[in-house]
Amino acid sequence: MSLLEIEDLVVRYPGRGRRAAPFTAVDHVTLDVRKGETVGLVGESGSGKTTVGRAVLGLAPVSSGRIRYDGGEIHACTRTGRRALAARIQVVFQDPYTSLNPAMSVADILSEPLVAAGAGKARARGRVGDLLDRVGLPSDAADRYAREFSGGQRQRVAIARALALDPELVICDEPVSALDLSTQDRILRLLLDIQHRTGIAYLFVSHDIAVVRHLSHRVAVMRRGKVVEFGTCRQVTSEPAHGFTEELLLASPVADPLRQRERRERRRARRRTDVDPRRQGAS
């Protein structure tokens, strides 16, 4: 059964300048995420991936369409409704340097969502050790400050914070793109391990199809605000139905330098003939 259902979602922003037309960042997007599943949302920069995640979180304006969570409509949720949802849907952002308050200790960062949800301070503190353990950090990390950690360790803290309320769904918005390759690999393994242990679902946003294929059950490919392809990871990455998916696969890293050059040239040739119609005529 689907946990999250996005149906015909449109997010439109007002145009900049007096006569500029509104800009459609998300254009009739339909997709769903089932319990315990990872859906990868992949596409080039500006295709609307983050905006889809933000609309689910109530942070982007829904112009039309529906978003349902566990059967209930959430696209027009009140503040109280949103607060209740916060325990069920959490988010991990791209940049672990800006998403954690450097002036707070890790214990405070991890207790904050629990206290906000009504747990007493002592009870919230009591859960910190377990949360650190779940993301592979030592218990003495609790008394240190986020600024004392590496990018990968900070992202572990951000993941622990997202897990604090035992959510059913975590929106991961480019959670590894600010990290070096070996740290990326460790964080992706951690996310997989957490999913195996808890049955959590992920909507995993990334520009990198190589990262997405690593952990997604299904993959949606976005281009210029639209989902151009949505299918199982195997279908989308082995038998892509859309030329743009092929393009993304071609752009993912390959070891052979000759193939790399061939791919670069094909990419350049495509870019020369390709203009985003959402931007045409906009001032």
Ligand SMILES: Nc1ncnc2c1ncn2[C@@H]1O[C@H](COP(=O)(O)OP(=O)(O)OP(=O)(O)O)[C@@H](O)[C@H]1O
């Ligand atoms: N608040 C806003 N006001 C106006 N336009 C916006 C706003 N937020 C996003 N956009 C535009 O919507 C489009 C989609 O942005 P979005 O961040 O969702 O893309 P993305 O696929 O996640 O790209 P990236 O990987 O670079 O973050 C972009 O062209 C962006 O400039």
